[in-house]
Amino acid sequence: MQVGNARYLKPGDLPDTVAVFPLTGALLLPTGQLPLNVFEPRYLTMFDNAMAGNRLIGMVQPALGEQDETNLAPVGCLGRITSFQETGDGRYIVSLTGICRFRLLDEKETHSPFRTFRIAPFIADLSARDEEETVDRAALLSAFKAYLDANKLEADWESVERASNLTLVNSLAMMSPFGPAEKQALLEAPDLKTRAETLIAITEIVLARVFGDSDTVLQ
16 A cells, blocks of 8 residues: 555554554544644644654544543554644644554553554555455445435535545545444444445434435435
C-alpha cells in the first residue's frame, strides 16, 4: 500500500508501538482520509513527535459507553500524516491517511503527555484490494442513494462511479453520520465484504427507524 511518500507492504514496514489519539465518533479506515483540528497541548506534542519521526498516529475511540479516555476500544486504525498545516493560533490542521487497522495490546510507560501502546497490526489490510470483487457494489449504491434521497442530499455521482470498491466502501463508512457504536462495528468488520454488508444493514435500519419501511425507501 502506498500512503503519501511511504509504502507499507509487509509487517516490517509497520511499527510495534504507536501513540494513540482517542476521539469519539472518529473513524479512519485503510486508504481513507481523516481531517483533524488539533489544539490540546498533549496532542500537539504527539503530532510534533510524529512529524519528527515516522509520521504515524493511531486513531482509536474511547471504549463504548465510557465518558473519558481511560479505557479505549480494542481496535483502531494506523494513519500517516499526509497533510500538515499550522494555523498561527496554536492549532494544527492535519489529514491522516489510513494504512491498516490494529489491535491494542499493552500500554507502554513513557514520560510523554500522550499514551503509547504496543499494537498488533491487521496485516491483511495492506492487500485489501484483493477483496474488492467480493463487494456487492449495486446493493451498496442502492442503500447510499436511498439515504441521500430520504435526506434530500446530492452526491457527485461521476466521482462515485470512478471509485474502486475499496475506496467506495471505506469512504462511505467514514462519511456516514452514524454513532460511535456503529462506527466501531464498521471498523471491526473482518473484511471488506462484511464492512459493506454492515454499512448496508445499518443504513436500512436508520431508514426504517426514521422513514418507516426501509424496503419502500430502497426501491
